[in-house]
Amino acid sequence: MSVAPLPEREHGLHLLRQMLLVRRFEEKCVELYSAAKIRGFMHLYIGEEAVAAGVMEAIEPEDAVVATYREHGHALVRGISAGAIMAEMYGKVEGCSRGRGGSMHLFDAATRFYGGNAIVGGGLPLALGLALADKRAGRERVTACFFGDGAVAEGEFHESMNLAALWGLPVLFLCENNLYAMGTAIGRYESETDLALKAASYEMPAWAVDGMDVIAVEAAARKAAAEARLGGTPCFLELRTYRFRAHSMYDPDLYRPKEEIERWKQHDPIAALSERLEAAGLLSAEDSAEIERAVAEEIEAAIAFAEAGTLEPVEDLKRFVYWEGAEI
Amino acid sequence: MSAPAKVQSSYREAIRESIREALLADERVFLMGEDVGAYGGCFGVSKGLLDEFGPERICDTPLSESAFVGAGIGAAIGGMRPIVEVMTVNFCLLALDQIMNNAATITHMSGGQFPIPVVIRMTTGAGRQVAAQHSHSLEGWLAHIPGLKLLFPATLADARGMLPAALADPNPVLIFEHASLYNMEEELAADAGAVEIQRAAIRRAGTDVSLVAYGGTLGKAIEAADELAESGIEAEVIDLRVLRPLDDATVIESVSRTRRAVIVDEGWRSGSLAAEVSARIMEQAFYELDAPVERVCSAEVPIPYAAQLEQAALPQASTVVAAVRRMVGAGG
Numbered sequence: 001m002s003v004a005p006l007p008e009r010e011h012g013l014h015l016l017r018q019m020l021l022v023r024r025f026e027e028k029c030v031e032l033y034s035a036a037k038i039r040g041f042m043h044l045y046i047g048e049e050a051v052a053a054g055v056m057e058a059i060e061p062e063d064a065v066v067a068t069y070r071e072h073g074h075a076l077v078r079g080i081s082a083g084a085i086m087a088e089m090y091g092k093v094e095g096c097s098r099g100r101g102g103s104m105h106l107f108d109a110a111t112r113f114y115g116g117n118a119i120v121g122g123g124l125p126l127a128l129g130l131a132l133a134d135k136r137a138g139r140e141r142v143t144a145c146f147f148g149d150g151a152v153a154e155g156e157f158h159e160s161m162n163l164a165a166l167w168g169l170p171v172l173f174l175c176e177n178n179l180y181a182m183g184t185a186i187g188r189y190e191s192e193t194d195l196a197l198k199a200a201s202y203e204m205p206a207w208a209v210d211g212m213d214v215i216a217v218e219a220a221a222r223k224a225a226a227e228a229r230l231g232g233t234p235c236f237l238e239l240r241t242y243r244f245r246a247h248s249m250y251d252p253d254l255y256r257p258k259e260e261i262e263r264w265k266q267h268d269p270i271a272a273l274s275e276r277l278e279a280a281g282l283l284s285a286e287d288s289a290e291i292e293r294a295v296a297e298e299i300e301a302a303i304a305f306a307e308a309g310t311l312e313p314v315e316d317l318k319r320f321v322y323w324e325g326a327e328i
Numbered sequence: 329m330s331a332p333a334k335v336q337s338s339y340r341e342a343i344r345e346s347i348r349e350a351l352l353a354d355e356r357v358f359l360m361g362e363d364v365g366a367y368g369g370c371f372g373v374s375k376g377l378l379d380e381f382g383p384e385r386i387c388d389t390p391l392s393e394s395a396f397v398g399a400g401i402g403a404a405i406g407g408m409r410p411i412v413e414v415m416t417v418n419f420c421l422l423a424l425d426q427i428m429n430n431a432a433t434i435t436h437m438s439g440g441q442f443p444i445p446v447v448i449r450m451t452t453g454a455g456r457q458v459a460a461q462h463s464h465s466l467e468g469w470l471a472h473i474p475g476l477k478l479l480f481p482a483t484l485a486d487a488r489g490m491l492p493a494a495l496a497d498p499n500p501v502l503i504f505e506h507a508s509l510y511n512m513e514e515e516l517a518a519d520a521g522a523v524e525i526q527r528a529a530i531r532r533a534g535t536d537v538s539l540v541a542y543g544g545t546l547g548k549a550i551e552a553a554d555e556l557a558e559s560g561i562e563a564e565v566i567d568l569r570v571l572r573p574l575d576d577a578t579v580i581e582s583v584s585r586t587r588r589a590v591i592v593d594e595g596w597r598s599g600s601l602a603a604e605v606s607a608r609i610m611e612q613a614f615y616e617l618d619a620p621v622e623r624v625c626s627a628e629v630p631i632p633y634a635a636q637l638e639q640a641a642l643p644q645a646s647t648v649v650a651a652v653r654r655m656v657g658a659g660g
Contacts, residue, residue, distance in 0.1 A: 064406075098439025107438035114405065115437070119429045125395045126430060129402020129410075136358075136384070136408065156425070159395035166390065320440035321474050323498035328443050 004215040009282040013291065015057070015214050016277065019049040019270045021295050022073040025082060028299050029072070029089065033249055037306075038089045041118075042103045045073035047244035050269035051176050052077045054217025055144060055239075058225045059172075062112065064134070064143040066127040068176075069104035069118040070243075074146060080108045082298050083305035092309030099312055100320065120181075121154030123147060124173075128160055131169040135232060142170045142228045150181030152195055161202040164234040172224050173199065173236040176211065178243045183255040199236035211241030212267040215276075242267075333518035340510040342487035342520075343373050343449075347411060349521075350495055351381050354409055357495065360387035360396055361413030361449075370415045371451055371510050397423035397448060401431045401500070404446035409495050417452040417466050417504065431500040432475030443498035447491065453506040453544045453594055454642055460630035463638075465594040467504055467543070468601035471572045478571035479525055480504045482546035484514040486569060489523030496522070504571075506544035525570055528578040534564035537588040537652050540579055540605055542568035545592040545643050552592075552648035561656060571601060576608045583609055587618040590651050592643050597625035622651045 006012060026046050032038045045052070052073040059065070067074040075085050080096050088095025089103050097107045097116075105116040114130065117123035127145035134141040151157050152175065164171045175195055179186050192198050199206035205227060209220040217239060224235035242264040246253035277283035337345070350357045359374060365388040368375030378386040389396040393414060400412035414420045420427065427448070434442055454463035471478050477499055481487040487505075494501035531546065532553050541549035546567050553563035564582050568574070583589045589609055593602035602623040609621050627641040 095439070097437060097441075100439045101437045105437045107434075107441055109438075109441045114402075114442075115434065117430075119425055122398075122425055122429055125398020125426055126402035126405070128395060129399040129404070129408075130406045131402075132399060133403045133406025133408045136403075156394045156398070159390070159392035160398075162390055163392055163395045163399065167387075320436045320438075322477075323435055323443040324440050325443060325498070328445060328498045 004213065004219045006276060006280055006282065007215065012273070012277050012282055013287060015053055015218070016270065016273050016283070017291050017295065018053040018077050019214060019273070020291055021082070021298065022049045022052065022076050023270060024295050025076060025299055025302070026072055028303065032089070032303070038103065040102050041069070042249045043070040043247065044243065044245040045070050047264065047268070048176060048178060048211065048241045049073055050214035050217050051174070051211045051239045051241055054214045055172075055174055055221040057218045058221035059142060059144050062139070063141050064112040064114060064127070064130045066114050066123040066130070066143060066145045067116060068123065068146055068148060069116065070148070071106055071116050071146070072103070075106040075108070075113060078113050079111050080106065080113060082302035084108070086302040086306040087309045090306040090309060091311070092306060093312045094305065094309040098320070121147065121151040121156035124151070124156050124160035127171050128164055128169055131164070131171045132167070135170060140229055142172055142225050144172045144174060146174045146176060148181070149175060149177040149179065149186055149195060151175070152198065153181065153189055161199060161204070161234075161236070165202045165204045168233045170228040170232050171234045172221070172228055173234060175199075175236065175238045176241055177238050178241050180247070180256065182247045183251070185256070196236065196238040199238070204234045204236055206236035206238070208238040208240055211239030212269045212272065214269055214273055334515040335518050336513060337484055337488070337516045338510065339484060339487045339505075339512045340371065340373055342484050342516060343491065343505065344375070344377070346488050346491040347374065347377065348380070350411070350492055351377070351385055354495070356407065356409040357411065358385045358387060358408065359411045359413060360389050360400065362389055362391055362415050364388060364413050369413065371507065373510075374413070393419050393422035394426055398426035398430060400446045400448065401426055401444060404444045404500075405434070405442050410446050411491070411495070412446060412448045414448060414450040416462060417450045418462055418464050420450050420466070427470070427476070428473055432473045435499070436475060444500045445495065445498050446500050447494045447503060448500065449503045449505060451507050452504045453508060454626070454631045454638060455508050455544070457633055457635055457638060459633040463631035465544075465626065467571050468593070468595040468599065468604070470502055471601055471604070475500070476572060477501045477525070478504070480543040480569065480571055482506070482509065482543050482567050482569070484512070484516045485520055486523055488516060488520045490525060492522040493525040497525070504543060508544055526575060528569055528575040529567045530564060530578070530582065531567045532563070532565040534562040534586065536561050536586055537563045537590060537655065538579070538582040538586045539563050539565045539590050539592060539648065540568065541565065541592040542571065544594050548643060548645045549592050549648060551645035552652070555645065555649050556652055561652060563652065574604070574608070576605075576612065579605060579609065580612045583613050584616045587616055588655055589617075590622045590624060590648060590655065592624045592648055594626055594643060596628050597623060598628060600625055619655045622655055624648050624651050
C-alpha cells in the first residue's frame with residue numbers, strides 16, 4: 001500500500017486533535033462509567049479513531065451521517081458538542097437526544113446525524129432513504145453510512161447494497177472492519193473475508209483502505225464522496241481497523257489473543273500520525289502539549305455541562321412517542 | 329337542492345384514486361413496493377399509475393422488504409412523503425426490524441427531533457385458500473408497538489379517505505387492506521376526500537349488544553346483526569377503524585348502553601387485539617355489563633388450505649350470532 005502524502009501542518013494538527021478528542025473523551029467515559037455516572041451499554045471506539053476523523057473531513061455539513069452504536073467518535077468529529085454527547089450519556093435533557101437515547105442513540109438534526117443505530121445493519125436502509133430524498137430533491141448530497149464488519153452478514157446489508165446500486169443512490173458505505181462481530185472473528189462467520197471484493201459484486205466502486213492511517217482514510221473518503229456526489233451513485237470502502245478495548249463494558253474480552261491486541265496497538269492511529277508529523281518537522285512537543293491541554297479542557301467543560309444538566313421529570317415520560325413539533 | 333353527486337367505486341379503485349390524488353397534490357409523495365409499477369400492484373391497486381406518473385413516482389422494488397421499507401422511513405425523515413406498499417402483511421415480517429426498531433423509535437430516541445411521515449400499506453387476512461403463510465392477520469401484533477399509528481379501512485369512504493389523512497400525519501402510519509374487500513362496490517360521494525383518523529365509528533345502531541369489529545370482520549358483524557334483528561335482537565356494530573391509538577371511548581359508551589359486547593377479530597385469540605379491547609371494557613365498564621365479554625376470533629391454528637377447514641378457522645356471521653344468542657340467553 002502506498003503511503004498517502006502528509007497534509008499541510010494545520011490540517012495535520014486538526015486531524016490529530018480530532019482523534020485525540022475522541023480518545024480522551026472515551027477514556028474519561030470509562031472512568032465515568034466506573035463511577036456509575038454513565039450506565040447501560042457503552043461501546044468504545046478506541047483504536048478506530050482514524051476512520052471517523054478521516055471520513056468526516058471528506059463530507060460537507062449538508063451531507064447526512066448514519067452511524068452505529070459505537071458512534072461517540074463519529075458524533076464528536078461530526079461536530080456535535082462534547083457537552084451534548086456527555087449530557088446524553090448522563091441521561092440529561094441537555095443531551096443531544098434529551099437523555100432518551102443514551103450512548104448508542106446519539107442524534108442531531110443540526111448536523112444531519114441520524115443515529116446511533118443499535119441493530120447491526122439497521123441503519124443501511126435508512127441511509128438509502130436519506131440519499132433518495134436528497135437525490136429526488138435535486139440536492140447534490142451524499143449520505144455517509146457507517147457499519148461494522150458484522151453487518152456484512154446481515155440480509156439488510158445485501159438488500160441495501162443492491163438497491164443503492166440499482167437506483168443509483170449517493171451513499172458512502174463505510175465498513176469499519178475491526179475483524180470481530182462482537183466476539184466472533186471474521187474468519188469464523190464470513191465465507192469471503194475480502195469485504196471489498198464482496199461489495200464489488202453489487203456493481204459499485206469498492207476498495208479497502210488502511211483504517212489506522214487517517215491520511216489514507218481521508219484521501220479514500222474524498223475520492224469516494226466525489227464519485228458519489230457527482231455520479232449520484234454509491235461507493236463502498238472497507239476500512240481495516242481494530243478496536244483496542246473490549247466490545248462493550250460487559251465484555252471480558254476472552255476471545256482474542258493478547259498478543260494480537262498488542263500487535264495492533266503498534267499501529268495506533270494517533271501515535272502513527274504524531275510520529276509522521278514530528279518526523280516531518282510539523283509537530284513540536286509544545287504543539288502536542290497544547291493539543292492535549294485544549295482537548296482536556298473541552299472534555300472537562302463537557303463533564304461540567306453534563307453534571308449541571310437537568311433530569312427530565314417523570315411526568316414527561318410519554319412525550320416524543322409521536323411528533324410534537326410544528327406542522328410539517 | 330340536488331343530491332350530492334355519487335360515483336360507483338370498488339374498494340380497490342377508491343384506494344387507487346386516493347393514491348392518484350396524493351401524487352397529484354404533492355410532489356414529495358411517491359409509491360414504492362414490489363410490483364406496484366409494471367404489474368399494477370399484486371392486487372391491482374396501482375394499475376395505470378406507472379403510465380401516468382412514471383418510474384420516479386411509482387417505483388418497483390426488489391424483493392427486499394427490509395431495504396425498501398427502511399428506505400421509505402429514511403426518505404420520510406429526509407423530507408419526502410413515501411407510500412410504501414408491502415405486498416402482504418406476511419412479508420412485513422421481513423421488514424419488522426425497520427418498522428419496529430426505526431419507524432417506531434426514532435422520533436422518541438432522538439428526543440423528538442425527527443418526524444417520520446411514512447405510510448406503509450399492506451394487504452392482510454385470510455379466506456382465499458392461500459394457506460398458512462399467506463393468510464395472517466397480524467394487526468394485533470403491530471398494534472402493540474408505541475410510536476406507530478394503525479388504520480384499517482373497512483368502508484369505501486375510509487378506503488378513499490384514510491390515505492390522505494395518513495400522509496398528512498407526521499408519524500409512521502400503517503394502513504391495512506383486507507384482501508376480501510378489494511372487490512367490494514358501493515356508491516361513493518364524487519367529492520370524497522380525507523376522513524378523520526382518530527375515532528371508531530358506529531356503523532349500525534342497536535340497543536341489545538355491541539359488536540366490535542374492524543377490517544375484514546366488519547361485514548360479518550353487520551351480517552350477524554341483520555340476522556339477529558330478525559329475532560328481535562338489535563345489535564350495535566362498531567367499526568374500530570383506528571387500531572392504534574384505540575378509540576376506547578366510543579366502545580365504552582356503546583357498551584354502557586347495550587350492556588353486552590362481542591368482539592369480532594380475525595387475529596388469533598391469544599394476545600389479540602380482541603383481548604385488548606376486552607380488557608379495556610373490563611377496566612372501564614365492568615359494572616355496566618350484564619354478561620361477560622365474548623370474543624369471536626380465529627381458531628389457533630395456522631390457517632389451513634382446505635376450504636371447509638379454513639372457513640371453520642375464521643370468524644363467521646354464524647359464530648357471531650351464536651355468541652350473541654348464548655350471551656342473551658345466559659345473561660337475560
